[in-house]
Amino acid sequence: MRWIRELSQVGLDDVAQVGGKNASSGELLRALVPLGIRVPGGFATTAEAYRSFLRASALEEPIRALLRDLRKDDTADLERRSRELRRIVASAPLPPELEAELVAAYQALSRSHGEAATDVAVRSSATAEDLPTASFAGQHESFLNVRGAASVLRAVRDAYASLFTPRAISYRADMGFDQLAVALSVGVQKMVRSDVGSAGVIFTLDTETGHRGVVIVTSSFGLGESVVQGRVVPDQFTVHKQALRRGFRPIVRKKLGTKETCVVYGPGGDARVREVPSTPEQRAGFSLEDDDVLTLARWALLVEDHYSRRRGADTPMDIEWAKDGVTGELFVVQARPETVMSQRKGPSLRVYRLRQEGEAVTSGLAVGEAIAAGTARVVRAASELPLFQPGEILVSVTTDPDWEPVMKRAAAIVTERGGRTSHAAIVARELGIPAIVGTGDATTALATGERYTVSCAQGETGEVYAGELAFDVEELDPARLARPHTRMMLNVATPEKAYGLALLPNDGVGLARMEFIFADWVGIHPLALTRFDTLAPEVQREIEARTAGYPDKREYFVDRLSQGVGTLAAAFWPRPVILRFSDFKTNEYARLLGGEPFEPKEENPMLGWRGASRYYHPEYREGFLLEVAAVRRVRETFGLRNLAVMIPFCRTPAEGAQVLEAMREGGLVRGRDGLEVYVMAEIPSNALLAADFARLFDGFSIGSNDLTQLTLGIDRDSARIAPLFDERSPAVKALCAMLIDVAHRAGRKVGICGQAPSDYPEFAAFLVERGIDSLSLNADAILRTTRRVLEEERRLASRAEAEASSVGGWPS
Structure with missing residues (x-):
């Protein structure tokens, strides 16, 4: 055929003939279907067919006349010109030879599916779209559930006309393209019956930060237009790339969307599509099973790998997919290079x-x-x-x-x-x-x-x-900031910011607080889930509503918590993420939903039943084991073994041993698969008995707030004595120095995750001089303190050089 190409016969080298979208579909069919990816077949008109259409109908001069002296910022004028351009293009007849070839190609596609007139998608594919550096959402029109040869011909003319929508005209003007130099190919593909299934979009990076370590899958019931056009808040799944490549099941985040509407087939023969409200059941449940999410993520990596090889550079992808509700099969229906985050260069x-x-x-x-x-x-x-x-x-x-x-x-x-x-x-x-x-x-x-x-x-x-x-x-400019010998880590309070924070210059997470994550992501007291039957009826009803979709209440806690923790571990992988087990005080635990019956009233919760003392106690042990189960899921199911754990407020070595035994009972064993277990150093006994604690744990993290409070005997919440609270106290510094010296002699690492290094650069300098291994800082202090640490390390190096010179030689 002169004007028609089978999609399986074109590829990325044919953009000038069939446009970016159709060239990409052909590339998928030729290169990736043999690897197991499903792509619907079809055909495309060529760019020359479009130019022939313009010549045959003498449209070029009227189009130029309507675009002359264009004022693209004048919305009303742009709309008026666009409306007239689309009218004259859509009403012009197709050349007879092109019409005949379209009919023949459509009939052949229908026969290949055992139908007289099959349902197809008719998609526009411009010769200047879906390029690595030029793309825009929804420039041209697509038409779904098109049936019959006459309808296909009409849809092709409408697609040609969509080259002159206001957005397309404006976009070409912004990009500096000649308005008539851009041609349009039209792709015709067999529909995937996602109207009774689901569909959505995949990105092979985090779309908000540009983080390259994850695949984002969005999904909603019905045809994919509802997601692409933003008619719904879709379900969203985040999959960690490297763990997926290593054979794990790393869906580190699942977020239920509201999925307000569905796009489905219209009633009757060529009633194309219509939008209908989603059912309550659809809104309440996920539109995609985990196995399908993982399959799509694996396919996305295959697509990304292929395009990266073809282009000779890392090429994150934007992929549309659909699940056929009749056959249960998944399909990739479009793929294009992602052109926003992946193109951001810039120094900063x-x-x-x-x-x-x-x-x-x-x-x-x-x-x-x-x-x-x-x-x-x-x-x-x-x-x-x-x-x-x-x-x-x-x-x-x-x-x-x-x-x-x-x-x-x-x-x-x-x-x-x-x-x-x-x-x-x-x-x-x-x-x-x-x-x-x-x-x-x-x-x-x-x-x-x-x-x-x-x-x-x-x-x-x-x-x-x-x-x-x-x-x-x-x-x-992260690239211009030198990295000190001391590891500069981050305190991260919320998983939602993890992907952005991971892009800052850092060596991992020195403190992630378990209690912050389960307060935000779970919000229910652990024992209210393990002892649900003991709760008051009104509390049970509230918990039932919040845990809808989870017949096992314990699974709700483990699933939600593992997603929050997994998001952190995924964002910073392969750098270490140190997760501190929960350290709420009794009054804070009591404020969680269903928590009051399980918490004693304490006069001073700051010094009461908190941290390690809860984990092995028979009145909380089962709650702690849920935390352990969530950590195991992140490390064993998600495959994110960069996750380490830390025990807070551990008063004695004997207590530390009891906590390690409780962890072992839950299947979390120090040393197994490289698991490191740290202990907070926030009580004077942690420094005074550092040698004993070092026999139990892999390292220490100084909690300067509590250590200062307990060393100086100060209630840090008391306004009257607040001026006495100072982490730079000689007593606090002496304990820190003692801890570092003893731990290093025992071969253990020491970091600090308290507030002091973020607030006081001179305190950070003191710790560097004493040889601390890492500082963990709030994000807003990481750059300032890194510069201060670099200065201190240079000062120490200069001093060592001077001392060596003064004795007549260099130290060995």
Whole structure:
């Protein structure tokens, strides 16, 4: 055929003939189907067929005339020109030879599936899209569930016309492409019956930070348009790449989406598709099984590996997939290089931080890690877009690809619907502006004309605050910062920020607090799950609601906690992550859902039943074993053996031995598969008996807050004696020095995870001089303290050099 190519006959070298999308589909069919990936077959019209269509209908001059003196920032003018261009293109007849070839190719595809007229997807594929450096969400139209030769012909003309949507015209102008130099190929592929299955998008990096260590799979019921166009908040699964390659099952995060609607086949023959509300059952359950998630992630790695080899460079991918609900088979339906995070070069990272607290008005999924402030403009329909002013915050239910010319003038974007792979999210990411999607109430919570601050700098949840809040932006070049001999680690309180924090210059996580993770990710007292039948009926009802989908209440705790911990271990892999087992005080445990019946009333919880003393005690041991089970899942099922554990508030070596025995009972054994177990040094006895503790544990981490409190006999919460609380006290420093000396003689490592090195650079310098192995710092102090440590190490090296010279030679 002259104007038609089978997709299996084209590949990445044929972009000029069949456009980026069809070339990629052909590449998948030729290179990756033999490796076990399923890709629906089909055919494509060539770019020359489109040019022939323009010539045969004498359309080139009318198109040039309508595009002359284009004012792309004039929304109304752009829309008027676009509407007329699409009308003249869609109404022009196809050349008879092209029409005949299309009919013949469609009939052959139908016969290959045993049907007289099969259902197909008709997709636009421009010769300047899906390139490694040029792509944009939803530039051109696709048409789903197209049946019959006449419908295919009509869909091809409509696809040609979509080359002149406002977003496509504006995009080509921004990219510097000649408007008529870009041609369109049309791909026709057999539909995957995901209308009765599920579909979504895969990215082979973290879309918010650019972290390359994970695969992100999003999924919703029905055809994939609901995810791609941002009509729903989809389910999201995070899979760790290297552990997957090593044969583990590392789904380190599963987040249930609201999945508000589904796109399904319309009733009747050529009633293409329609959007319907999801059922309560669909909203309450995941749209994809774990085995399917892992299969898709493995396929994604195969696709990424292949494209990286073909391009000679690491090439993260953006992949669309579908599951056929009739056959149960998975398919990859499209693949393209990811063009936002993977293209970010630039010398620096920008770290945003709010300097003020404010009133949160609404919240949703954060896109990007920036902060912006401005005046809100609530847009409920496209007809209101001409009112939008540059620098305003665009607020809407969702966004449409046609809104792109306005979106790029926004300070920030806030939508009620959509997930991190929605149109609004993809566009915001490419434009480099903060966005919050899936708020549920943005158009009613925010008001046109009011000032707001949009913050995406606090993790995966973005907040919109009333008024303009002050914030800082620090720009840094990680590559230019020298690395000291002392290991510089991070204190990480929340898994949501892990992928971004992992990109800072660091040597791992010196302190991750178990209690912070299970307060946020579980929120239920462990014993309320192990002794559920003893609870009051109203508490049982609340726990039943929160643990819906988990018949085994214990599994809810282990599953949720392992996801939080696993996210941290995945983000920083292969660097060590030291997880401190829970160290709530009794009054804090009591505030967890269902916790009050299990906690004693203590006069001074700070010095009471906390830390190690709980783990082996018969009244909490079963709760501790749930924590142990979560750690085992991260290390053994997820395969993230960079996770180490730490015991807090361990008063005596005998108590340490009892904790290790309780861990062993739960199957977590020090030394097995390289497991390291540390002990917090936060009680004077930890330093005074350091040699005995060193026989039990692999190392120490100094908790300077508690150590100062207990050394000086100060209640650190007392305002009256607060001026006496100072980690730089000679007594505290003496204990730290003693601990370091004894531990090193025993061959054990010592770090510090308390607040002092973050607050006092001179205290950090003292510890470096004493030979501490690592400092674990808050993220906002890591760069400042790293510079101070480098200075101290240089000073010590110079002093050693001078001392060596003074005695007439170098030390051996």
